[in-house]
Amino acid sequence: MGRTSDADERLKDAALALIWEESYGAVTIDDICTRADVKKGSFYYFFNSKAELAVAALEKLWATQWKPRLDSTFSSSVEPLTRLTTYLTNFYNSQVETKARVGRVLGCPACSIGSEVSTQEIDVSAKVREILGRKRRYYESVIRDALAEETIEPCDPAQKATALIGLIEGLVGQARIMNDPEILRNLPAMTLELLRAKVPVPSTSASA
């Protein structure tokens, strides 16, 4: 009974957007309320703190954005390495578009937030780790599939996934710091090189 409301959803959306555009610490509860057009009383009706809202916002980000996109891009019906390159190309495009729209490269919200709050807000940083862990599985899986199809050189999938995540998130971070999406332009190529992808060679290999 009683009435229903989407104020909590608006709060999550506003929080994520603001924190992404600025930073966790720079955004106040009042800011979030203003952007969401929700009064403080309602904020505290739904959430107990900014941290609790951030956790909910991150989970929503995963459920409504990341998971659907990952599921479709990393579909098993696509060649393993193509999953990766299309994912990264789309990512590059989205960062270019964000820069055109907001004037800023914003990078990966989970990593930015995680790095900022890792020593402070344990609940938020636990959620970030959880989400990054879920994402990692897609990388590990694609590496295993590429190994099975022998389109990359032999390696330890877990370790390669770590390196891959490092390379990707590292360059995304640099792109945010430098405000330059072009850093991400040949991320697909760099990734293939890191994985030692066997280029679709014209069948015969020449020997010296």
Added chain:
Amino acid sequence: MGRTSDADERLKDAALALIWEESYGAVTIDDICTRADVKKGSFYYFFNSKAELAVAALEKLWATQWKPRLDSTFSSSVEPLTRLTTYLTNFYNSQVETKARVGRVLGCPACSIGSEVSTQEIDVSAKVREILGRKRRYYESVIRDALAEETIEPCDPAQKATALIGLIEGLVGQARIMNDPEILRNLPAMTLELLRAKVPVPSTSASA
């Protein structure tokens, strides 16, 4: 004439330490003053804002920590790839030590601060970019030297440096988020692989 003081130096040290351990946004001017044992009046005698202090602190970090270490580790008297591996091994060790001492992997202050404030504090983020740019030259130089000695496969030095920085800073960021220094353990090996280092082969190469 007049009296002298090292309060400004203490402020820079305190600011850097606090921001590194927590984050830029989480640290207040009062916090910094308390840690430095300096009163607020003195703070404003030396600096106009937290941002201005942060810029000075970053420059001090470069001048007293990074530059000396880089100059000695990346000495031309050492083999190119050895410069890199010893640098990264030392870095791994220092992060392990930090974790043991503070209970936390803190990563790279410049990258953490840069990612956090890039959309907010333009002076701070400009200083971060400046310092990261200086550091980049060491990487580019080591890659060019390795190319000259033919200990790595042919490549474009600038592009490889970007990838190298991405990999390193990315894994450092992950280590901070995960609070796990072991992520950095085989950073040297990953780096050599990214660079396609020619392993010191026992002279003859076997062909199938």
Added chain:
DNA sequence: AGTTGACTAGACCAAACAGTCAACTATCCA
């Protein structure tokens, strides 16, 4: 139609915060 429970409004409080100021003190140098 009326009761109940979900939600909203916004005034209010105390603490934390950035920033100011005038009076004070130590040191250097002539």
Added chain:
DNA sequence: TGGATAGTTGACTGTTTGGTCTAGTCAACT
């Protein structure tokens, strides 16, 4: 030794912030 300079102090102001509280509003269901 004494004046000019460089630095210190802590109380003070005004604002922002997180957080609370109460009176009220709206929609669902009986």
